[in-house]
Amino acid sequence: MPMFPFAQDPGASFGELLKRVGLSPFGENIPANEMLVPHATTCVALRCANGVVMAGDRRATSGNLISHREMEKVVQADQFSGVAIAGAAGPAMEMVKLFQLQIEHYEKVEGQSLTLEGKANQLSMFVRSNLPAAMQGFMVVPIFAGYDTLLQHGRLWNYDATGGRYEEHDFVATGSGMLHAGTVLRMTWKRDMTIDEGVNLAARALWEASDADSATGGPDALRGIYPVIASITSEGFTRIADEQLKKTYEAIADGVVQR
C-alpha cells in the first residue's frame, strides 16, 4: 500500500500520487514528427436559467479520414459537472479519466467534494501539464461546465492549450467547428432559456458546424448515432436520450428543407 513520510505525502492529489509511484502520464517527451493521431472536434456549452447544457459531436478524424464515429466527447466528471474535450483524442481521453479520478480521489481522501471552482482550477493544471505535448501537436482544449451548488446556478469555463482558464457567462464553443457553432450560439442564445431550449440550441449549433466543417460529425440517422448532449442542474447530470435527439434533429432537418 502506498504510504509516504510526512514531507513527501501527496495529500489529496491523485496526479501527485501518480508521480510518487512513477505512473504519471504527463511530461513525457514525445518525439516531434508528423504522427497522425485521431482528433476529436466540436463541443459547445451554454448557460440556461437553471443550469447548463453541454454538447459534443461524435466524430474523430485522422487527417482526412474518419477514425471513429461514436466518440463520446462530453463526459460526466461528477454528480454536478461535466467535461467536453476537443483535440488529440488519446491525451484528451486520458486527461478526462484522470480528472474524474482526481475529483473522486479528493472526495474520498478529504471526506468532502471540491467546489466547482476548485475543479475548474484543477482541470486547468491538467491542461498546463500537457503543454509539452501540445507544442508537438497533441493539443487538448476542454470545456468545463457544471452546476455550482453554493451559488445555485450553472457556470462554464473555457481553456486554452497553456492551461489558461476563462470563465464564460453565456456560452462557449471549442474545436474545429467552433466558429460555426459559436456563431449559431451568438445569434440565438438569450438569457434564462429553459433546459429544453438549450438542448435544441446546442443541437442546432452542432448541426451547422457539421454542415460546414468536415471534421465535425452530424447526426447519423443511418446508424442511429446522435451527438452527446447533457444537462446539468440542481438535480445533477442527465444525458439526453437518443430518442429525444432523433426528434430534435428531424425537426431541424424539416426546418432546413423549408428554408
Place this chain on the structure above:
Amino acid sequence: MSMPFYVAPEQMMKDRADYARKGIARGRALVALQYNDGIALVAENPSNTLRKISEIYDRIAFAGVGKYNEFDQLRVAGVRAADLKGYQFSRLDVDARGLANQYAQILGQTFTHEMKPLEVEILVAEVGLDATKDQLFHIMYDGTVIDEHRFTVLGGDMESIRGRLVEIFVPDSTLQDAVKFAHQALSVGDTPISSTELEVAVLVRNGARRCFSRLNESTITQFLS
C-alpha cells in the same frame, strides 16, 4: 554503555497485545451487518466530522475503531491503493480481499517490528452482486484477518455486543431493522445511545457504480423512533 534488559519474546508480544487491546477498548464500538439490500455499518461516534466509516472504492467501505489518527492513515492508504489499482488496471480488479491482505501486512509488520503497535481494529467490507458474495474482513491490531459472515463487531466490549447482536439479529431484514439491531446491540444497559451519537453508512446493492452512502441524522432518528 548500558545493556538493555532481556525480555522474553513471549512477554514482549503479550505486552504489545495488551497495550493495543487497552487502547482499542478505550474507544467506542462499531457494528457491520448484512441486510436485504446490502451492508449497513453502524458506529457509536459523537463527532459529526471525524468519521469512523468511509468509502474506499465503488463497492468497498472502510471502518476503523481505536486511535483516530492511526486508522485514518490506514484509510487514506487504502483509498490510494484502490484508486491506483483501478487506474492501472480496471475498476473491477479492485477487491476487498486484496486490500484486507495489504492492511494485514501493515498491521502485522508494525506489531512485530515497531516500538508501538497500532491501536486499531479495522473492517474492509465489500458489497457483492448478490448477498452470497458480500465480504466482511475484520483485521485485528496484530494483522490477524477474520473473514466474517452476516455481521461483525469491532472495538471495546466486543464480546458483550456480539452476544446481544446474536440474540436479535435476523438475516435479510430491512435497513431500518438492521440499524435498530445495531443500535440495540451497541447500547449498554438501559440507556440507549442517542441517535445523534450514531454514525451510519451503507453499501447498497443498487446497480450504481458507487454503492457507498451515509444516512443523515434525520433518517437515523426516524429509523429509531
